[in-house]
Amino acid sequence: MSTSPLFHAAKINQLQLTNRLVVAPMTRVSASEDGIASERMVRYYEDFARGGFGLTISEGIYIDDQWSQTYAFQAGMINARQAEAWRKVTDAVHRQGGKILAQIQHAGALSQGNHYQHETVAPSAIQPLGEQLPFYRGEGDYPQPRALSDAEIHQIIDSFADAAERAIKDGGFDGIEIHGANGYLLDQFLTRYTNQRSDKWGGDTAGRMTLNLAVIAAVRARIGDTVPLGIRISQAKVNDFQHKWQHGEADSRTVFSLLGDSAIDYIHVTEHEAWQPAFAESPLSLAALARQFAPGKILIANGGLHQVDKAERLLDQGADLIALGRGALANHDWPQRVKNQAPLREFDRTLLAPIADIKASELPS
Numbered sequence: 001m002s003t004s005p006l007f008h009a010a011k012i013n014q015l016q017l018t019n020r021l022v023v024a025p026m027t028r029v030s031a032s033e034d035g036i037a038s039e040r041m042v043r044y045y046e047d048f049a050r051g052g053f054g055l056t057i058s059e060g061i062y063i064d065d066q067w068s069q070t071y072a073f074q075a076g077m078i079n080a081r082q083a084e085a086w087r088k089v090t091d092a093v094h095r096q097g098g099k100i101l102a103q104i105q106h107a108g109a110l111s112q113g114n115h116y117q118h119e120t121v122a123p124s125a126i127q128p129l130g131e132q133l134p135f136y137r138g139e140g141d142y143p144q145p146r147a148l149s150d151a152e153i154h155q156i157i158d159s160f161a162d163a164a165e166r167a168i169k170d171g172g173f174d175g176i177e178i179h180g181a182n183g184y185l186l187d188q189f190l191t192r193y194t195n196q197r198s199d200k201w202g203g204d205t206a207g208r209m210t211l212n213l214a215v216i217a218a219v220r221a222r223i224g225d226t227v228p229l230g231i232r233i234s235q236a237k238v239n240d241f242q243h244k245w246q247h248g249e250a251d252s253r254t255v256f257s258l259l260g261d262s263a264i265d266y267i268h269v270t271e272h273e274a275w276q277p278a279f280a281e282s283p284l285s286l287a288a289l290a291r292q293f294a295p296g297k298i299l300i301a302n303g304g305l306h307q308v309d310k311a312e313r314l315l316d317q318g319a320d321l322i323a324l325g326r327g328a329l330a331n332h333d334w335p336q337r338v339k340n341q342a343p344l345r346e347f348d349r350t351l352l353a354p355i356a357d358i359k360a361s362e363l364p365s
């Protein structure tokens with residue numbers, strides 16, 4: 001039996017967790033065309049709780065019927081039907097003794113296959129790098145987005161709050177994660193080259209955090225003080241893997257200090273290899289920097305941590321919880337296997353496939 005600290009109990013706000021192991025958010029594009037979570041999703045999510053993960057973070061869920069939907073067949077949280085479908089997922093996870101947070105997401109310029117709108121929106125009218133993801137049924141360049149007006153930005157803040165409230169009250173989720181990472185709308189605001197605004201939503205690094213902080217405040221006001229709330233933050237983007245914050249450690253101080261003073265309970269940082277130095281000038285990982293500049297917050301670390309020694313190393317660097325993506329896909333029962341010192345299954349890329357049928361030729365390499 002493993003005695004790893006990964007199996008110590010934890011708490012986010014009022015939410016008790018049986019261990020420190022978290023399923024990372026993973027888009028499954030397995031809902032109906034109009035965003036209703038499927039029965040297969042119920043079984044998929046239930047399986048991680050049965051396998052011993054104390055916490056699961058849902059795939060990114062879209063928040064309005066405008067520009068937020070990121071991929072075709074993504075599940076949403078914009079009406080009662082979508083919330084009821086998620087309720088089946090959350091009930092199943094709870095029956096297995098697990099907890100589940102809803103990750104709420106706005107695609108911004110990276111929207112592809114939106115059921116509601118064809119145009120895309122962003123902080124500034126700048127065409128995204130890279131190409132749409134064929135894995136998620138996209139093709140060719142991303143279109144040039146339209147710059148959002150101030151009124152539209154306020155509307156998006158309200159949509160985050162509406163979706164969060166619906167996820168808790170009707171969807172049965174235990175808490176909320178705001179998707180501020182990986183190149184989607186909130187990260188587009190944080191990133192210098194996609195945000196060239198000169199109003200209060202742009203400017204220096206602190207200015208480019210304004211939308212993140214406004215969304216946090218609005219969601220917190222709506223869900224109340226006792227419901228777990230966190231935000232996911234990254235440097236890399238799905239369309240720009242190598243991106244580093246321009247001012248290195250100084251940017252990490254700005255970002256994490258502002259988040260440290262905000263109403264969130266936790267920060268979830270993701271890097272390709274979470275233990276590596278975040279910037280050339282310093283030996284510290286992004287998780288270690290978040291720990292340093294936001295000492296009062298719970299910290300979730302993610303990125304290549306599916307071996308026990310790596311996961312424990314991140315606990316040593318200051319993380320409270322460890323999120324596994326590919327490792328969880330390969331081993332829905334990773335916690336039980338590790339606890340019982342049973343072998344882990346190797347990851348292979350066919351495991352990336354959505355739960356819905358998809359041809360092998362459509363998988364990313």
Ligand SMILES: Cc1cc2nc3c(=O)[nH]c(=O)nc-3n(C[C@H](O)[C@H](O)[C@H](O)COP(=O)(O)O)c2cc1C
Pocket residue numbers: 024025026027028058059060103179181182232270272302303304305306323324325326327352
């Ligand atoms: C199939 C797949 C879908 C993903 N979808 C999301 C998502 O919806 N939201 C998100 O924040 N990250 C998403 N990610 C990123 C993962 O949460 C995680 O950061 C990444 O897999 C690296 O962690 P790992 O090394 O443990 O796999 C996705 C990753 C994969 C493999």
